[in-house]
Amino acid sequence: MTSSERNRLKDKAFQVFGVFCTFIGLIVLAIFLIDIIQKGIARIDWDFLTNLPSRRASRAGILTAWAGTLWLLVLTAIISFPLGVGAGIYLEEYSRKNKLSNFLEINIANLAGVPSIIYGLLGLEIFVRQMRLGSSLLAGALTLSLLILPIIIVTTREAIKAVPGSVRDGSFALGASKWQTIWNQVLPASFGGILTGIILALSRAVGEAAPLIVIGALAYVPFTPASPLDEFTVLPIQIFNWTSRPQEEFVTNAAAAIIVLLFITFLLNGIAVYLRNKQQKKVKW
Amino acid sequence: MRVSEKIIEGLLWLSAVITILVTIGIIWVLLSESVAFFSEVSIVDFLTEKEWTPLFADKKFGIMPLVAGTLLTTFIAIAVALPIGLTIAVYLNVYAHATLKQVVKPMLEVLATIPTVVYGFFALTVVTPFLQTIIPSLAGFNALSAGIVMGIMIIPMISSLSEDAISAVPRSLREAAYGMGSTRLQTAFGVLVPAASSGIVVSVILAISRAVGETMIVAIAAGQQPRLTLNPLVPIETITTYIVQVSLGDVPHGSLEYRTIFAAGITLFIFTFALNNISFWIKKKYQEKYD
Amino acid sequence: GGGGNEAANNDLAGSIQIDGSSTVYPITEAVAEEFRTEAPDVKVTVGVSGTGGGMKKFSRGEIDIVDASRSMNADEDKVAKSNNISYIELPVAYDGLTVVVHPDNNWVNDITVAELKKIWEPAAQGTIKKWNQIRPEWPDQEIHLYGAGVESGTYDYFTEAIVGKSHSSRGDYTASEDDNVLVQGVSTDPYALGFFGYAYYDENKSKLKAVPVDDQNDSNGAGAIMPSLETVKDGSYAPLSRPLFIYVNSKAVSRPEVVEFVNFYIDNAAELSQEVGYIPMPAEKYKEQKQKFQQFATGANASAGKQ
């Protein structure tokens, strides 16, 4: 075999291995989804979505859990959106290269890597105890907001960076001030990217159980929250609770709730991917 | 107008600076409780004792077993995720058709968004029994199965971020390599991967950091038995598991037992902090290489 | 004042906050659920922060009722007193802590309390490692231990009953707050020995083998006793059957919805506890509890009225 034949063979072999690895990932994902769906899909019906929690697996529903999850999502979005986008804009458009901006940048990179459970400890101490919010939706939303803030900041910066300098130049050259340029040009042009980042961040928040357990979210809440100061439960906690029940039927419930949770996560991700693709198609610089 | 510009800038500055407050908050919360902890437990014992039994009558405060458990699961996860993730990255970038890449990449990213509680039960009820058919001596709770599943979870971190890094290698280098008659494999590992190495290293470090901080998978599937061992077949306990275990239980606020979670927490924080810093500096240092 | 006036129930409103033991949680959840049909406008929330976590909140007056899988300890009582909180303890059901092994385990057919102590006491750590150290005829194999999380009421009770001192055991076992995780562990490990609540054994009988326990005291049944509804209820499954409690805050009973709820709880505890996998107390015991609570409620309200 000549060396170039050998090289071609290796090339082909790696290609096969690459397909194999990619498929491992996809197959695990498929096994996963099929396993859960088999266990739980039959359990999902209108009653399951609208019933209150119950000791009887067959009567138990997830109304309060998904309502709590949605509440938490909306509140988290409201809190983290202005903070994250504001910080992203500041770092990308205003901050000069100096010690502070450098420090901010490394600090944000660090926060992005802090384990979620530590955010739980922070939320417990600051929001639940010091600010006396108790185990309320607001305390949960604040905790999750801090958790996803770094993700939003980083993606906002990426989205803003993708707006070509020529657009900024164009605006400045027509006499626009910095903020006018940001507001009229940069933000509209990067909005899709920013939104994508926020949705991805929220889809991370939606699956979090550990920090909410630490701040003391409840298990049995037979009413949907009416205000941010109400107590709440969320889907991951409901799932966790059900998986720790002795009766086998609750495992089915848990699987069904997992399907709903995955549905929400996929929906959010789907929207994000859609927005990203749309943005890429629409604006070709 | 000048004034309103200033006010807006101020507000934006404020939202950026809040991130510093968050860090200060974390450090303060962790420190204030752990300072009290270390006034009762010597830091030397904490670092050198070989047993961790703070909740039992005979209390020992050696963090090493938890650290060993954390490192063990993390190592297994990376051993799974690095070769697979990197292969996928290279395959998608160099071999796969653009549309295949566009479809597969987000699908793989789904792996990282599945709630970790779900992964935990998958490890415990599917992976462990399966592995036991191959390794009969495998315990019901073990670092191996938790580590493998965690590895699967972080595959997309490595594959996506590495693929991005490889994509960012200037076209000209790729063309230079092809232009000399390289095969795709030679181009990938001779030129692209070395050129993208900083980005790849960053992705791996971030994946390590994620694995170190991962909680629910190990809490459910790796056991809750602090043990100074590198044997992947037996139950162990990680730092995060310990924290969640105590949070789920009912340790009275203010007791020494309660403070242990902050001592464990600060250890965890230092680990991830160091990893994130390293990755940040690597990224910074090599970012401008091609510009 | 209290009293089961059916007609008045629809007028009841307000909210009741309950927290505490994960063991008692299913019973309280069931009661709360049924109570919804009685008094739809009363919002009952139930948290799971463990007996100790619940006690902590209870003794600070943050919640109305605490679920407990053990009695309140002296420290907790002191805090409650200092916060001017008096309370009543009401047992609501029994649980039988069940000792289990893998179904393929053909050597363990019974075990004594002394043997359990030998396995679990702190001194066993690092020394009792093999089955044949407990009984010589048992195999020369490692023993793998599974048990409740150290910070649970279940653990407290088990150590108290077996080792003789609460919160005192060896540390080298797999501990989990989630009993299903323990079930999974024991059912996949031929050399396992574990303990957890009766309900978890009852639901997983096919995957587990329960071990009869001999307390070597013939006054409550001779020989090794198998846990079951009857043996727990009649007290012969000793010492591992334990009462489960709720505690009610004296200030809370000034609110009619709380009184109504607690009455409802006692009335229905027998049926509901069995439904969720626990063992009801004898009927006369519930009657006793109800009287006790009636007195407590009127007493508390009277003294509150005087102030």
Next chain:
Amino acid sequence: MKLEAKSLNAFYGDFHALKDINIAMEEKNVTAFIGPSGCGKSTFLRTFNRMNDYIDGFRTEGEILLDNRDIYDKNIRVDELRKEVGMVFQKPNPFPKTIFENVVYGLKIQGIKKKSVLEEVAEKSLRQAAIWDEVKDKLNKSALALSGGQQQRLCIARALAISPSVLLMDEPASALDPISTAKIEELIYELKNEYTIVIVTHNMQQAGRVSDNTAFFYMGELVEYNKTKTMFTSPKDDRTQNYITGRFG
């Protein structure tokens, strides 16, 4: 003089990009800046409307005078300056908005909202930029859907809409096809009647066709500045000679 630079030096951090430049440009004249890549043409052009302000580490010494007022003076407001000095860039850079929104952007940010005014100005500027006929039926379509040449004329219209007196153009035709290029050159020729124009170009022939005066830069220095005809027929400096005969660049 409309525009003047006096002993102008410019720096990017430590890098000395412009070295002691002295030049004066008359009103309603077209001046072409030529020179090899990296010689500082763009840098110099951008000092006239202070577009370099946002670059970290950039600073100038000396003076730039517009109508005899130093534009780097503290009392000068950059936004006012830029209404006076319009700019067109190398690559067409329309905003990702409608054609109409693009043209009236400069007015809108000045706070002018009246529809009739905006429409009037839009039409006038688009006509001046010789693109009205091509776009009048699709003013509400995205500007990104236009061809490169149309986009560039739109950018010129956008600059004209705020009625500047000076127009800076940095290689405005280098990304365009020959036909579009011809149109832009024609346009410059017409605009000359009303505006003072400074244009950077790489194309010697283009400089010859459109400009009255030409300035040749080399490595940050202004080597030669003269009537375009004179410069192209009898350059004084060897470097100019070499450059315009294509010896390098």
Next chain:
Amino acid sequence: MKLEAKSLNAFYGDFHALKDINIAMEEKNVTAFIGPSGCGKSTFLRTFNRMNDYIDGFRTEGEILLDNRDIYDKNIRVDELRKEVGMVFQKPNPFPKTIFENVVYGLKIQGIKKKSVLEEVAEKSLRQAAIWDEVKDKLNKSALALSGGQQQRLCIARALAISPSVLLMDEPASALDPISTAKIEELIYELKNEYTIVIVTHNMQQAGRVSDNTAFFYMGELVEYNKTKTMFTSPKDDRTQNYITGRFG
């Protein structure tokens, strides 16, 4: 004929980038491709070593012959082809490795490991590329530390090391300063004795200085192909005439 294209058409998806091109290039000759931006010069150049293969949606019709063999034939191995047809790019693109590693890269991927062989070839190619004296003392330094002009010559050396018979160059001097440009032109002049060279350039004077034949492309068509001298003095086509006199582009 060394290189030939017969009725060559090329497409990027639906876009028809090259239209029915017929051309034949002799051995040891320099051919220059000129034409305005986007006319297809690079696309055509890259068909000679099939560098377009990796672009999704790119396809060709017709034939490209190297030594009378169709290089788009199924039996042709692309990697072998590229050893025969070397390429130098517009922007110098050394690998981020040492100078030595850069030069011997092509040999190493062929499996040649013997140090003495590698060193010998490295010296020879670096000498041929007229850069040996400048780098001989720092062969183990990073190639990125060289100046742009040196990097470009290193890239030429790298291409020569695998001893191709054809050298494709896509605007090899456009990113370089005048002095480096002169060096590269000199080098091309010398390499002509051993190699068949095709060079894309925007600089008419450069084409005039280095090439034997010139091909003028316009909007995907080969408008005119002739001896360089003839072409520059008496072009046959009006478009050629307009282009070389700088009417557009």
